[in-house]
Amino acid sequence: MLAYDADLELFRDNFKRFMSEHVAPFYEQWEKEVWSLLGENGYLCVDVPEVYGGYGVPTEYSLMLVEESARAGYGALSTAISCHSEIAAPYILHIANEEQKQYWLPKMVSGEVVGAIGMTEPGAGSDLQGMRSSAILNGDHYVLNGSKTFISNGQHADLVVLAAKTDPQARAKGVSLLLVDTHLDGFKKGTNLDKIGLHSQDTSELFFDNVKVPANQLLGSAGQGFAYLMQELPRERTAIAATALGAIRGAIDITTQYVQERQAFGQKIGSFQNTRFVLAQAKIDELATAAFYNQNLALYKQSKLDVETAAALKSFSTDMQMKIIDSLLQLFGGYGYMTEYPISRFFVDARIQRIYGGTNEIMKEIVARGIIGR
């Protein structure tokens, strides 16, 4: 085993201990303080270079935190960390200028600033080119108007990596990315949206009414927003797969334990052939998901991960997550439908994975384009 693998396992153990001490007692009342705790304990943006406050460790360390929190049954924590460390921070790390990196990244590492990504609008989800939020340059600032919806971390966010049209007449070529401080005048957060799963994690509408965003908060070049999304979405989709893999493993863990305790017809339900085959199939599917995930991660680390492969992984891993967890919940009988049994939380938290980050239908469209073009 390579030296860093031992370090990764040590880091994994530390994070598991952190979750049982600091997350388990407060999980249902997710508060801003949890972000500070995560930051203080060194669990945010860990692959950000040391010069910006991070550890500068390989990407798998950062993804491991997403995977392990999902495995522990904290799907909401997994998504929250993912949006902050795997989605928002990499946009800054890879595209921002030096001044922007020095301003935002250390605060994201410490948890002082919570990050979010703002793309979706009420009238523009899959069809992002139809977005209507506009940011019009006026001297030394952009005037931002419009709204976003379904924004993860939206209530706690201090910074939103926001897509808006700097040229409203153009479609894709009019889109730019801005680093928007949520404390600016005219920036309003809507209510915390009520979801069927990911209960302790905040998802919000955001409203912009003549928000003056300093021009120096443009991320990269104007009009390049879509190109940057194409560049960064493979990392986001890899992180969604990390959540899927962790959840699959966690669901197998708790089901294995349950079927060895529960009895029917005078025997453990784990002794029925059906139970054994369902668990075996879950394991087989987990191994396939892990192999695809690891291949994808290796490509990412070599800067060779393409949009099609990441889309295929996102679709495959999240379909697997839903299918496996549904089959495992069945082994709990009626108890699986009760919220006090954690398998029910794995189930409701899994459903969104096939929708956000681009729906799995859009993922298949991307894969199809790679095969037969548009």
Ligand SMILES: Cc1cc2nc3c(=O)[nH]c(=O)nc-3n(C[C@H](O)[C@H](O)[C@H](O)COP(=O)(O)OP(=O)(O)OC[C@H]3O[C@@H](n4cnc5c(N)ncnc54)[C@H](O)[C@@H]3O)c2cc1C
């Ligand atoms: C809990 C949650 C968290 C989220 N977090 C974020 C976030 O942090 N930031 C953010 O920007 N967004 C976020 N989203 C938004 C999410 O990415 C979108 O909901 C998703 O991309 C789908 O867009 P939509 O809801 O408008 O559905 P629509 O685009 O209206 O799609 C409806 C249906 O039509 C299908 N469809 C659409 N176009 C096609 C096509 N060309 N071919 C085949 N089928 C098609 C879709 O697959 C879907 O089944 C989040 C959503 C949720 C629910």
